[in-house]
Amino acid sequence: MKRTLSALLVASFLWTPLAAAAVRGKAARYTGGTLAVFKEAVDGTWELGEKAVLFTAKKGGGKVEISYDKIESLEFGQKVGRRLWGAAVGNVLILTPITLLLLFSKKRKHFLTLTYLDEEGQKQGAVFELAKGIVKESLNTLESKSGKKMEYESDEAKKHAEKQ
């Protein structure tokens, strides 16, 4: 009974960070919006082309091309959280309070919301989670090529985007 309960507790702790796995490298994730081509959130590749940005889903092969000159608005925000579960798991498994130092660091997810006109002139909106490594390049490129000003959801998001 004790063993089962312990295993259950550890499994539930370990599952949480995996379930919330961040987007890494040069990837992006479509998290939602009006794009009919994607039925649900999907990971994919993010390419900043000469005339448009291209997102291609890893699964299903769906893709969307957003022309810079059709972009109507740009918004950038973050989800900031403490590494609570990392600290908790470390504390339980390694039994050392050193892992609690993780509480002083923050994990960030970076979100870009675009509205634009598609090829048929219909207004569309999409929310993408961008990997840390492509945030600055993406924001700069989108702003300069679309001529639209980036709106920031908070001062912290703006400060962090400029610092990167």
Added chain:
Amino acid sequence: MFRRSVARLLVLAFLWLPLAEASVKSGEVMYVGGTIAGLPEATMGRLDTTSEKVLVFTSPKGRFEIPYEEVTSLEYGQKAGRRVGVAIVISIWALFSKKRKHILTIGYTDANEKPQGVVLEIPKGTAKSFITIIEVRSGKKVEYESEEAKKHVHG
């Protein structure tokens, strides 16, 4: 005897906790309240955004549709609280994080030109998607109840 009782109590508290804290899960939406006749408050259901014309809420207890072009207002807020229960039962470090409920309020006019309103609780991580969809299709801009809500719109 006492130890065993305490242990049982702790196990029960742990198992009960997710249920006690249960808010809406992924894929679900709660109709918290509003002016929909016959639909009880706190009804759990689903929100269908596949149609370009109407937003559809369905549940075993009833359904409603909101035509996007009849939307008059869109508001987003949060109810935030510390994880005191988790902190007491599992780990004090849970006090470092907050649990948030994500509340979307939609005002619209019905087929009889009467103003209506619904308050929905939506799952963590979906607020910005729902807001973007409704903004784009209705042409209305969301109002955030606070700077804090705007800052934490992603979860």
